Amino acid sequence: MTPSPSPLRDLLDRAGTTGAVYAALAGVLVIGSLFVAFQGSHLFTAANTVDLFTRGSLLGFLAIGQTLVILCRSLDLSVGYVAALSTMVSAIVMAGDPSRIVLGIGATLGLAALIGLVNGLVVTRLRVNPFITTLGTGLLIKGYLDTRFQGPAGSIPAEFQTFGLSRIGVLPVSTLVMLALAVLAILFLRRTRMGFHMYAVGGDSEVARLSGIRPEIPVITAHVLCSMTAGIAGLLLASRFGTGNTLVYNNGYELEAIAAVVLGGTYLLGGRGGVAGTMAGVFILATLDTVFNTLSVDPFVKDVLRGAIVIAAVAVYARGRHGRTSVRPRFTSGGAPPAPPPPPPPTATPSARGGDR
């Protein structure tokens, strides 16, 4: 290796966004605990920690899937509705019978995958704006749920409720499952061709196409996986409630998931980011929720903050993105005009000087 600034710059860059998000998470934790301490209580009590992790697990599932979709330069606004539908499907199929747990999980995830497939096909084949597509499927599901069900239905067997309710120490089982899924997703994005192609399609689908990638495939895959994670979120909710509940969709999960993804440093326009950052985003939001709860802040203030945080995060990233242009200056700008014999393009670019003889 020649002494060149590239590796260092690269290291900083890699650590850059994700590192910053984790630093922000640490900051939120510290500031949050200070605030709580001023109120005379303690943020890291067992109850609070469990609360934090529990919140994190649900949001985490949704955000993992949303990360994949956003990386492909798409978007999924239907996840809240898919989760609501999944609580119903799982509770009704399981019908309180432990022997039907596997069937219930299968039916739930299968249906979710189907919805994702529809989303993906409509986006890629019919070329409908993903925002509109998933809004449309979301409304369709909502219409179905509201028409078909008037209230909670079905029943989750106690055995499956352990998924939502039991924990090891302060770590809920659901959080462990979520973290395991996150690790899988990270591996998927970093170590599989499909993961690589998701970045490529999100970055520039034309470049991907010219490299022999069929751009539809990663987009459809991402939508299927995203809906399936929403299905898992639905399973988790059902196991916590013990029944299916349609009103889940009122909780604005899709926006919270997008907020977590964007906070985690994934570009809304695709091609850059990852699940590791998203996890930090998830726990920032979960920490804020827990802190607000401990401080008994009005729940509506959380909405205000959530909205402000998402806008601010996207604005900050938009600024960063815009700073770089690929235009190579031919002449140094500003300052006094250079003397007639112009300075040769200076040594500013250590660049392609490679193999300095």
Added chain:
Amino acid sequence: MTRPTRLSPGALSSALRGGTGTVAVLLTLIFLVIAVQNPSFFEGPPLMAFAKKAAPLVVLALGQYLVIVSGEFDLSVGSLVGAQVVIAARLIDGDEASTLPVIGLMLLFGLVVGLVNGLITTVLRVPSIITTLGTMLILFGAVRYWTGGAPTGALSEGFRVFGRHGLDGVPVIGQLPWALVIAAVLTVGAVLLMRSPYGRSLMATGDNDTAAAFSGVRVRRVRTLAFVGSSLAATVAAILIGGFAGVTAQVGQGLEFTAITAVVLGGVVLGGGRGSVIAAVLGALTVEALFTLFNQLYLPSTIQPAAQGLIIIAAVAYASRRGDRRPPRHARRRPVHPNDRPLDPSRR
């Protein structure tokens, strides 16, 4: 050789291409079915009742039209309608005298929300979906925080006149609802606006903001004003809805999507630069007529979102098949040539 003034065929075909024709046919069909089901629907008073109910959506669609035609979205209008109604109820609190000042205040508030949406989108380059989702959340939370969860206070009779009452004693129709008058005036206003220099600049911006900027259009300002227009329309809609339906915690919920459905159904292509005001208005009427039809068929109202979902996907899929050769909106991000720095005065 030169035929610069042959007008008719182009005008007609462009009107049809704009989607006005399609949506007009659709609306006529729905009205026909309604008429078959309920022959008295067109007898004046029922029609006026329909107009009264449809007016807020028409107004919202006008505002959303401005934003969509400029190439953006406004998802905050539903929340804004809810917020405005709640603000009105709390500030007026049944006091007739404060009706007009509060309406003034509401318009001012709408103006501010529009400015914030527009400036964040154009100056900070935040995609409008995110900006307006954010303001949607903020408005939702802030208003409920302010009122402690449930709306408080009451609207005055003076306030409710606009949404509820009308000019009585009109022959044939009985009562001419103020809501209809307001919606009609705003529609005419919007048509005129789109024919004004501003409207043409807005249209050009939505079509090709680079070319617009090269022609001297102040792209940021033009877009920001569209957001302001949308927020003001939402304020007017709030006045109508508040008058018509009163104050509840759910006012305005989901209205942004209904408004977008209406505009899209009218054939105003997402991505900007196409479609007419009339098409958007017809789209709003069609959505409302469809809901009326559902009621007549005794379908549960809960099916409305499903219908909306189908319509919105079908309409956009149809528009993108309809010989629209434009590449998908975000087809390529990079300039064609490394030396090319596109003049893009707004976001993306």
Added chain:
Amino acid sequence: MNAAPLLRMTGIDKSFLGVRVLHGVDLELRSGELHALVGENGAGKSTLMKVLAGVHRPDGGRIEIDGAEVSFDHPSRARRAGVSTVFQEFNLLPERTVAQNVFLGREILSRGLVDDRAMERTTAELLDDLGLEGISPRARVRHLSVAEQQVVEIVKALSHDARVISMDEPTAALADHEVEVLYRIIARLRERGVGVLYVSHRLKEIFDLADTITVLKDGHRVDTVPADDIAPADLVRRMVGRPVSSVFPERLEPHGEHVGRVRLAVSGGGNTRLDGIDLEVRGGEIVGLAGLQGSGRTEIAHALFGVDRFTRGEVHVDGRRVDPRSPRRAIRAGLALVTEDRKARGLALEQSVTANARLVLDAVNPFGSARRAARVPGLLSSLELVARGGPRQEVRYLSGGNQQKVVLAKWLVTDPGVMVLDEPTRGIDVGAKQAVYTLMRELAAAGVAVLLISSELPELIGMSDRLVVLDDGRVAGELPGGSDEETVMALATGATREAVS
């Protein structure tokens, strides 16, 4: 050298929309050879390269590799066959690393998973082979300079075991010291037996590098000669001298108060891409800006128009100092710019003829716009606009020439004092060209200062009263109108500079 050439293209034909751009072009490339393709803009060089790259399918002719016929219907097919192309426009993902870009679409797997290490190792080896150790395979492409990105493109080509690499104007965006690196890479490639097809406008490079030169003109192959057997001046002569396809209209008798006065003056203008630009255009005068692609012609237009501002120097319009910070200000100062890229920058394609023609008025002068726009129909008919649907027709359905007339009308209606036309006749038919030429003469006669930018030398020379020749962001010299093409080309390609130094 083996008997069958590495690459042989015979009788390649290609037409676009009925216009034939390649007429039975033949080309042979041997292993280790650098074959330069030269010709004026529009001679068909880029089209030929795109046919070879699998971007365009030829209408006729054969492509053989090692004597076996091949047919490419997709760029990835061409690459698999060992033909890689480095376009001016980079096909890289800025957010991915060098190695990830090099192996995009055929990532190296080990046990089913992508092996980043192996890809980085292979990329590093390829970079080492080229003598380039300064680029880390793990660096993100967006951190690289343009030159480095070009290297990545070349490495990407090599990683496909490319035996033929074609490069389209590879030095257009490079600084001198970066060009040196490219030279070295090319030398390495040739040592390894790769055949290089090289398109460039810069004569110096061609004579530095090429073994063989093929000259294209108007889609025909004029000549293929060994580089040693031809002198630069001779080469220029073969590239130019196209039969004048259009006759330029006569100059008109100037009238009006502005004739002869300096209407546009730039002194010492510069920014990151321009330096020391001095320029004067008088009323009644057509001044041509000549230069190669990337020499700063369009950049001057954009700087005048407030797109990429001049950060140094002064601009005066009609004797008043102006600082065009935005197109709007430039328009207010009396400037008009017919942009090079009509569809991206000139027109809102889905709007009507009228809406486009009124756009500048609407945007810049909304209150007087109705009155002044009354002139639009008259202007359009005087430009002989043919729009089947009348003035309400969407401009995207118009032919290129008619679209350009809409653009012209849009600016004429503002009564500009200075009119900048950037490639005003690109992609339009002969009739529309004549209309544009006539209009320019009329404008000049009416006292407008006209600045013409064009890569078509005959047009530039035939229309301009004076020529300002640019080279690498600076004014290389000024020539009288009617100078011969060789002189202009020599100045623009730096051939003169070479001779002097």
